[in-house]
Amino acid sequence: MHENTPAAPASAVTLAARHGGSPALEVSGLSKKFGDRTVVDNVSLRIPRGSAFGYLGPNGAGKTTLIRMVLGLTPATSGSMSVLGVPVPAQRARALERVGAIVEEPRFHGYLTGRQNLRVLAAARQPAAERRIEPALERVGLRERADDRVGAYSMGMRQRLGVAACLLGDPELLILDEPMNGLDPAGMLEFRQLLRSFVDEGRTVILSSHLLDEVERTCDAVAVVDQGRIVAQGSIDEVIGSGGQNVSLECDDPARARQLLLIHRLAGAVTAQAGRLTATLDPQYQASARDAAGTINRVLVEQGITVYGLAVDRGSLEQRFLDITSTLGGAA
């Protein structure tokens, strides 16, 4: 089927079956040292096919180094890796044939046009890549500017051209390092939709980003890396939930309500601010915050307290990220 023809997306299941169900990316015990400094420390990851996976971490945490090792841009000190079920670096050429990647920021020859830059990159791939240039430009919305020199492109346009370059290999796996840098809000929305459309087609997207809100909206699962180590990993809900959930409530007697929540062991801690209570749920209720909210409401009402408002605060990926990384920073 010609890639320019909109078609029903290939399912992730079909793709997985074709490759024997191997994960899109699997690394085990991966480490990278620069002299005495360990930048990536015994990292193990398994990213299933057909998902959007967020790879998060503060500056210098080792995110880009891991991506560079996977792509063969720098050798690993120890550990094993496979991309789309193919071991790297042993079979790097085969593994990367169906991978598209932007590392750190998309870089091009500024004196060449967008189309010419894609021709240069397509020449390093299989002959079919040449035919994908026009559809790729169309897809990222750069066709009208494809004959302008890249030196005149905005950062957002370069990001789009970077994605177009990724599409030249008809990738099953896209590894995008900070792809939303330089995009305005409308551009970010478009970009998010584009990434989700890749996932809908059965492709796997690994998104490394500082824009935690965007990762939360785009990705199905995340790993948080800090000081070279994975410190949290799982679905978005699991990672956010692992930090504890809160219930906020407004009532006519906050002091008494606070006592009751602690006495009944509904909350591990309760803080009050401007007459509003925020209760961090006791661990036994973390898995069922809605049930806990119902229990809190019942207990308070039975004790004659009027409840004006009650809400489960799911928290955010950003808050959880800051909690994890700041905890480690404090420990260090």
Place this chain on the structure above:
Amino acid sequence: MTTTTHAIEASPASGAGSSWVPGGRMLRAELLKLIRRRGLMIATVALTVGALIAYYAVAAGLHAASPGQYGPAGGAHSLTHIVFLLAELGAVAAILLGASVGAADVTSGVFRNLVTTGRSRVALYLARIPAGLGVTVAIIAVAYALGAACSVLFAGTLPTAPAHLIIAGGAWLLVNAAVAFLLGLGLSSLIGSQSTTTAVLLALTIVVTPLVASISALPDIRQALPGIALYQLQPSGLDGIGVQGLTMTTTSIAVVLGAWAVLAMAAGIWRTVTRDC
């Protein structure tokens, strides 16, 4: 941006990118990268074709203004002049081209993009050689052809150089430019800097080599320099640059030039393969 979904092709990965052979598309891509560098192309053409036009314009102008004092612009003697003019300026042009071809992908950051395609790094390097060498040879050949034609056209009453000398002079210039290009390519691929490579090789070509050539006390060391070997290779009949007290056999010249070319290529390949990017 459009979010229409597209089916993924079913073709399995072939691993063809692991081949060391670059292929025609990669050569064309390298050629595109080079000839679109407008500033570089203008500089190299100005150094070669431009210098020849300037030479004959001045010589012809002087002859026209004062035929008694200045002879015709062309003739066998002018061929010697343009051969050595192109030997120096052509080498400079070749160094500029080689340094640009070797470092352009690294300095622009595109090398990283190319590596992530899975393509063999050796193939990425090897593709630069025929493309860059082709452009270098073409520019020098056009400039020399123009110069040789002018030496005949403007000969007037003077004798012209014999055909075999014209051909030998051209061949020597091409070897000279090819060696300069390969040195530029290898060194810039090794150190990843176009400007440093250009500075080092220009110093070697314009300052060190003529200086060493004039020191007759160090004959053995002199033989190891590529520029000295190239002086020795100049066709007999061209009254060119001499190297005092030194004679090299054709074999030793070939060994020296071959060794430099292989060393430069090996260094460039090694760094291209091992470079962190």
